[in-house]
Amino acid sequence: MTLDLIIGITIFLTTIVLFYYLFGVDVTKTEEEDAASALIEGLTGNEYFKDGELDSTELEALAGMNCTTMRDFFDTNKNICIYATDNNGRIVELEDKVAIGCPGIEVQEGTICGEE
């Protein structure tokens, strides 16, 4: 095996690694971003959000949704978790829940999203 061949293989492998490192993550992340953008845009036509206001009945219904129902409600195939903060950035419970929606992430002191 010649030195040229070794260098060539090394360059090739390095390029492959760099390609996936630089673009692979971004491709996945773009998918999430697209879903998030679509969700926000979809709020204007959403049954509960189109008037820019959540009343007690709507909030209660939203907080009562499980992961599957909430994904359907917001028409997304991504897992979704919703939490609220006041104008000081402090978290405000929604119907006695720190966050509502799908489990998978923890919000504030180990509370899993969707749990009371």
Added chain:
Amino acid sequence: MNQRDAFFLLLSSPLLILIFLITLHASFAAIPYGITIGDTNFTCGANDSICPSDYVNCEACTDDTTGDTGAVADDPDCCEDNACGWSCTDAGVVCGDSTNEYSKDETDSEGDSVDNGGEEDCNGSGCTTEEVIDDENNPACVDTYYNGTDTLGYDYTYNCADDGVLYHPYTYTSNLCQHDISCHDTEGDGDDEVCDEGNWHDPDESETYCDAAGGTWTTGSSTSDTFNDDYDGDLTNGYCDGDDGYYVTGAVLAETYRGSTSCEAAEDVTISIKDMSDTTIVYDSDTTEYSSSWSYETFTCQSGNEVGTYTVTLAPGEYYLVAEKDEFNTVTRSIDLSTMTDDETLDSFWIYYSADCQSDCTKNDRICYAECEGVNDCTFPSYEGTSVATYCDGLRKGYRYTLTEVTDETDNSVEGYEVSCCNNEPESYTRDYFTAEDVVTNCVENIISRERTVLVNGELLTLHFVLFSDPKYEKEGCEEYEDFRCDVYGDAFC
């Protein structure tokens, strides 16, 4: 006949006798027990064994024609006019139901005891063959019968025909009613009717029949199906039974809350169709039921077509339609169906919440009112001696009102007491500063957050929508998400 045949007959004779006896017994058994509505009626003192069971108390019968002493079983003497007080020989009188026998215990035609109330105890078995059913749709014992010309026997109020008339077994050419010969209150007036001649016949209105065309009772002579039919052309659903008209269907919507422009299905609304000149007259009524697919109209006040539907049966005419439900204002609409020639669907209408104070201290408009204190079970709690009504008055229901709050500088958190308006109990709370970066994400990848400012119960809050991939339960510390895919995607992923 040879010796062998004779021997065979001799041996089989017990069997032949047995068969003969069974046949004989069956022929007698075919005679219906109880009282027959028709030509034959049991009378006392004959061979029907309907003599008083307390004959033993008759020490002597004055008209003792049979030569016995006193009274014995099946003693026809005891059913004659005699010292025992029985008077059962009148034609058509059934032993046990005669007014003369009211105070006596008796035995009926089936050998069952008859109480001294005068009602024959048929236990249903005998009466079923008579095809007479009482007011409660049970086989009835008949204490009177009608032979087509004269009323014979005695009336008994428990029978269907309260005027004392009971009807023949229905053998008329029309078979419309033969499948249902029980008593029905087809007019809904508390007075039962029976089926006769293929029509519902009100015993209280002699020889009156339902005139389907007008939906009124009139003297009728025809028993043809056409004459008796209803507007709907369905002969199976009764006559003059409220279906003397077309089906009229409609839908009711309710405002989501008072003052709202959105609407929802109005369920459990009582719909009454009333006479325009005398509203005490109600032709028909119904209660609305939920329907998710009202196809007659489309609505802009809701995303679906959810309504409360009702159906009434009406003849052509003009009516008032009255819709009533608790917490709502009563709606009265005039409906003109005078040209109706077929089933009809009416336009939907709304019902609106009343402005009365409710138990949640709103006036059905999701606004809290201090003035509702003490009205219709509205009670505001107190916080440190002050009624919550003071704080919540005029705020949206569900508004989070901060009663007291203290900031903890060390961890930048706040704690205090708040009340969820209108009249919930004050609760303590702790609130920490929090951003999307603080979300713990070691079990998921590709997490992204978007924010939207929204009024939540009248309070401006920032809602954070966090999207993320499925958690990987294989990772250390993520075992609790093992059932995630099963829960979200179904059994195929379990």
